[in-house]
Amino acid sequence: MNHSFQQLRLDGVGRKFDTASGSAVAALSGLSLDIRRGEFIALLGPSGCGKSTALNCLAGLTSLSEGSIWLDDTRIDVLPPERRGFGMVFQNYALFPHMSVRDNVGFGLRMRGVRRDEIARRVQSAMSLVQLEGHEHKLPGQLSGGQQQRVAIARAIVIEPPVILMDEPLSNLDAKLRIEMRAEIRRIHRQLERATIYVTHDQDEALSMADRIVVMRAGSVQQIGAPREVYGRPRNLHVARFMGYRNVLDFRTVRQAGDSLTLERSQIQLAGTAIGELAGRREVAVAMRPDDFEIAAQGQTNAFDATIRTLEFGGRDSLLSVATGLGDLYVRLPGAFAPGDRIRLHIPADRVLAYAEAA
Incomplete structure (x- = not known):
């Protein structure tokens, strides 16, 4: 997958789910968004608004009902998740409890058949970037929540993805640690110079971290803008209420x-x-x-x-x-x-x- 891409484009992306009664419900409809290399995008909204569905569509975990996704000139929504090459950080860390930190971080590289010496180099580089040197041989259960989240981030970035997808990665952390990890994620994002797409229901998180915020409601985009614009000039009453x-x-x-x-x-x-x-x-x-x-x-x-x-x-x-x-x-x-x-x-x-x- 192209690591030096210039633009990730979502073109009218939608996803419908069948209900028990046989009717189809749109969890996401008409999402169009151009994301530049180096940009940090926050998908913001309450539970059930479609933001995680959008992320899963990008990751390839959920197929599209309509629209398309492009990485520069390559259409990727037709590719399986492993061929998109995106890094993903989950809310619950999703670490292997029986594996050391080093083995957790290198797992994706081993699955890709990367040479052992190259795995060692890239794992060490990722561990350094998330500031976890010295913890390589520990098990996840021996780490704090914040350290486990850093391992999850290292595992996502070690494959050198063009895009990193983050699904509410800080929601399990206490308030003080959430604020510290916001700054860490921004620092890592700037050093990588890739694109980050970050799902959150927390307005403060989105305002403090994102270059642009996509406010969603009931599967539809309500406003796309810079944090200052969304905060100061909400486009409609739903966005206004959600922004405080x-x-x-x-x-x-x-x-x-x-x-x-x-x-x-x-x-x-x-x-x-x-x-x-x-x-x-x-x-x-x-x-x-x-x-x-x-x-x-x-x-x-x-x-x-x-x-x-x-x-x-x-x-x-x-x-x-x-x-x-x-x-x-x-x-x-x-x-x-x-x-x-x-x-x-x-x-x-x-x-x-x-x-x-x-x-």
Whole structure:
């Protein structure tokens, strides 16, 4: 398989599964995506959205119902998994418990009939890349979860694949180790200069690691964009909710000039920003992220009064549930607060996002 490829292309990829009643259900439909060499792509969405199905289609573990997959000019969806030459890292590590770390890492090379001296060289190189020198003769059961995941990554990269596929590889690790392994996976990705396709349900993981994020829902792509774009300008309400916009309320449009809006609810007016074509809609759904609020300065516009109902202390800041004239909202603010405190909140107009959908 071509290791110096320039582009992996998914062209209208879909997969249907038969149900017990005999009808077909689309687990994935119409996925089109061009992935460049050296790019890190995150497939993001809740359970059952089709992201793992997409990964399995790429790996050859699941056949396509429609579409095609190309590595440069070579069509690969017609090839068996072993001829695609992709590396895969699973959620549960999938290591052989009776084999040493060295034998686990070299397993794929032995299956390919690689010479013994070449296996030794490449295994040592992979072990060095994942920073596991000195652990070669241990069994997987003698390693921590994070070390086992490094072995799984070494096994995937030792075959020198053009593409590495990762299916929720950090979900079994504790919070501190997950953050450390994110940085490690990015470091390994940069050193390899191949493509990585990474499945996750964790927004923070996708935002911190990916060059581009593919947000999925019910087998369909909702948005493809850089982390800053997906975080700051979700294309629709589903993406907004999934990316942490917990406050979604119906507003009435009072005025519109281009993307700039004046919005009203319960006699409170806010300046906002239109996302997509509102087509003169009077009723819009407005999404606001808790993190985008701040305490209003004297005389500041786009502000309203609030009373704190409850709070969840989070260290540097707290998540507040507040009662306002707009309704109950979630707000994340630094500082010391107590239930019953009255505060005045401000939110910038470019963080008040209006959609032509019902809340």
